[in-house]
Amino acid sequence: MTKTFEEMLEELRGIVRRLEDGDASLEESISIYERGALLVKQCEDLLGAAEMKLTELGRDR
Amino acid sequence: MMLSGPAADPDQPGALIFGVSEVSTLICDLLDDARLQEIWVRGEVTNYKNHSSGHHYFSLSEGGERSSALINCVMWRSCAAELRFAPRNGMGVLAFGTLEVYEPHGRYQLIVRRLLPAGAGERHLMVERWKRELDAEGLFSPERKRPLPAFPRRVGVVTSRTGAALQDILSVISRRYPVEVVLSPAAVQGEGAHADIAEAIRRIDGLVDVIIVGRGGGSFEDLFPFNHPDVVRAVAACRTPVISAVGHEVDTALCDFAADLPAPTPSAAAERAVPDRVDLLREVAGHRERMRALLSHRIAAAENEVDDLRARMHPRRLERRVHERMQRLVEHADLLRRAALARVQRERAALAEARAELLGRDPLAALDRGYCIVGSGRRVMRSARDLHPGDRVMLLMKDGRCRAVIEEVTYDEDV
Numbered sequence: 362m363t364k365t366f367e368e369m370l371e372e373l374r375g376i377v378r379r380l381e382d383g384d385a386s387l388e389e390s391i392s393i394y395e396r397g398a399l400l401v402k403q404c405e406d407l408l409g410a411a412e413m414k415l416t417e418l419g420r421d422r
Numbered sequence: 423m424m425l426s427g428p429a430a431d432p433d434q435p436g437a438l439i440f441g442v443s444e445v446s447t448l449i450c451d452l453l454d455d456a457r458l459q460e461i462w463v464r465g466e467v468t469n470y471k472n473h474s475s476g477h478h479y480f481s482l483s484e485g486g487e488r489s490s491a492l493i494n495c496v497m498w499r500s501c502a503a504e505l506r507f508a509p510r511n512g513m514g515v516l517a518f519g520t521l522e523v524y525e526p527h528g529r530y531q532l533i534v535r536r537l538l539p540a541g542a543g544e545r546h547l548m549v550e551r552w553k554r555e556l557d558a559e560g561l562f563s564p565e566r567k568r569p570l571p572a573f574p575r576r577v578g579v580v581t582s583r584t585g586a587a588l589q590d591i592l593s594v595i596s597r598r599y600p601v602e603v604v605l606s607p608a609a610v611q612g613e614g615a616h617a618d619i620a621e622a623i624r625r626i627d628g629l630v631d632v633i634i635v636g637r638g639g640g641s642f643e644d645l646f647p648f649n650h651p652d653v654v655r656a657v658a659a660c661r662t663p664v665i666s667a668v669g670h671e672v673d674t675a676l677c678d679f680a681a682d683l684p685a686p687t688p689s690a691a692a693e694r695a696v697p698d699r700v701d702l703l704r705e706v707a708g709h710r711e712r713m714r715a716l717l718s719h720r721i722a723a724a725e726n727e728v729d730d731l732r733a734r735m736h737p738r739r740l741e742r743r744v745h746e747r748m749q750r751l752v753e754h755a756d757l758l759r760r761a762a763l764a765r766v767q768r769e770r771a772a773l774a775e776a777r778a779e780l781l782g783r784d785p786l787a788a789l790d791r792g793y794c795i796v797g798s799g800r801r802v803m804r805s806a807r808d809l810h811p812g813d814r815v816m817l818l819m820k821d822g823r824c825r826a827v828i829e830e831v832t833y834d835e836d837v
Contacts, residue, residue, distance in 0.1 A: 367573040371707050380652070380716035382476050383723075390720045394713055401710045408706075413600035415592065417583070417607060418625055 366407050373400045440580065443525075450523045453530060458521040462494065463532065464540060467513045468642045478502045480509065481641075482517060482532070489643045497534040507539050511642050512549075514540040549649045553676055555832060556651060561658040562679040568663045570694065571631045576602045577695050578630035580622045583607040586638040587667070587688035589770070594692035599699045604630050610637040616650035623656040623664075633660060634691045635677060636667030648675035657681055667691035789820040806831055 364372070376397040379385060385393060432439060440448075445607040465482030468489075472478055476499035483489040484595035494516060497505075509515065515537070518536040523529070554618060556562065577595060581587045583605065609615045619635070626633060637645070647653060648668045657664050657680040666681030667688040668674070678684035685691035757808060795818040796803040803809055809828050 365573065365575070366702075370706070375484055377709050377712050377716070378451065381718065383716075385720075387720060387724045397528045397709070397713045401706055401713075404706045405703065408599075408703055409602040409607055411593065411699070413596040414602045415605065416602065417605045418427070418622075418629070420607070420622075420625075 362404075366404060369400050369404050369407070373397060373404065376400070428715045428836070439767060446523070446528065448524045450525065453521055453523055461518070461521055463517045463519075465493070465515065465517065467509050467515050468492075468511050470509055470511050475499065476502065478505075478509070482515070483643065483780075494529065494531040495534050495806070496531055497537060499534050505537060506619065509537060509539075516540050549676065552649060552651050552654070553679070556676060556680070557655050561654060565821075566682075570663050570665070570681045574601060574631035576604055576630040578604045578606060578626040578633040579693075580608055580619060580626060580633060580635040581637050582610045585610060585635055590638070590687070590689045591634060591692040594689050595696055598693065599696040599702070601696060610646060611640065611644045614648035616652045619647055620652040620656035623653070623660060627660045627662050630662060631663045632695050633662050634667055634685075634688065634695055635664055635681065636685075636688050636690060636691060637669070639673065640671040645669050645673055645675050647675040649675075653677050654680045665694055667689045786820075789818070792820075794819045806833055 376393055379393055380390060380397075431437060453781065463482060465484050469479045470478070470480040478497040480495050480497075481492050482495055483492045516538045517532060517534045518538075519532045519534040521530055522533050560566070579588060579591055581591075587610075587729060588605065592603060596603065604626060606622040606626035608618045610619065623635060635648075635653075637648070645668055648666075654676045657677050663682040664680075664682045665685050666675070666678045667685040667690065668677060668685075671686040672696065674684075683691075683694055685694055795819055796809075797816040798808070798813060801808075803815065809815070809831050811828050811830055813828045815826050815828060817826055819825050
């Protein structure tokens with residue numbers, strides 16, 4: 362189950378908010394950060410790899 | 423047309439071959455006809471342009487939904503200065519002028535010298551009427567507008583397969599945020615275009631996340647199908663959000679009013695349909711930097727905490743306490759020493775006093791009480807043993823001296 366870009370970006374924003382709150386323990390903060398770093402990578406990969414595709418609807422539908 | 427016979431073969435004797443200018447001249451001669459000089463023409467103004475040079479360019483058209491005839495017109499600056507009204511597209515007018523051929527472009531045009539309004543044009547009136555009706559149906563109401571999806575996965579496009587609009591849209595989308603584009607092709611001008619467009623909209627509705635309906639720029643007649651109630655109703659009925667993009671910035675069609683978002687051009691519609699990958703990459707990079715900063719901040723806070731704890735258990739603290747105690751000890755010792763010193767001094771003083779008292783006593787005081795001192799030479803005789811009969815002595819008394827001679831000496835044996 363791969364997440365959409367939108368879902369990943371939303372999770373990433375949430376991670377930044379949690380780190381901003383600053384009430385997570387150091388261990389939690391590090392593991393949150395690692396999750397965030399992975400999401401950043403996935404977002405960048407997804408945007409980098411995207412290619413446009415053109416399809417056409419038949420008129421006899 | 424018959425192309426056989428001697429005239430169709432340029433090699434045949436007698437075949438006439440014209441130069442372009444000869445044909446052009448011939449056309450000029452033909453059009454130099456009294457029936458085309460100084461005439462009044464009734465028509466509807468379209469493609470009106472008030473050029474910066476001061477010359478006015480427009481067309482006069484005639485016909486129902488689709489113009490059946492069109493004449494290009496020009497009104498030179500000197501004549502345009504005489505205009506008593508501002509010509510607008512769709513306005514019915516009477517134009518007075520002469521037909522001329524502009525040979526360099528091979529086109530003819532009506533050189534208009536006078537222009538009079540003859541009531542609003544029929545097609546514009548029709549659009550105005552449709553607009554009122556559709557508005558009354560509530561199809562243009564702002565409450566109907568829906569937000570566009572931020573990240574569409576599939577973008578639907580209703581336009582001509584061969585038009586510039588499709589190419590513009592594809593180029594913008596591939597540059598900004600490549601997604602799947604689904605084309606629902608439709609003829610966008612000509613007879614029946616409105617029905618075709620409406621059908622293409624219905625066909626793609628629900629299959630994509632957002633729909634762009636439109637076409638590139640054109641004349642009022644070219645854009646006319648996008649005013650048609652069939653198209654407007656199809657747009658309004660869509661479950662999928664619709665972006666309308668008809669013509670250029672200045673053009674509007676009724677379909678714009680029914681869409682969730684009117685865009686000035688097909689390219690602009692594509693820009694509104696998808697986010698920009700560059701912005702998204704920038705945002706993601708911003709999150710990365712922010713996360714890094716926050717984590718190092720968090721680590722620094724933890725380090726501070728450790729430092730604080732270390733400081734609180736540090737030997738220096740103990741040392742300070744020892745120093746405190748020592749200080750107190752020294753103070754006490756000092757007090758003690760001073761107390762002892764004071765006592766010694768006190769006793770020393772008492773002793774001195776006693777001594778002074780002793781010293782103060784007069785050794786001759788005993789003489790007052792009746793004793794005398796026996797001296798011999800410079801010595802004080804203390805013992806009878808030091809005296810012998812016949813010794814001369816001096817008796818020192820309270821108030822004088824006496825010479826005496828010792829007659830007899832006896833000893834107290836036990837002394």
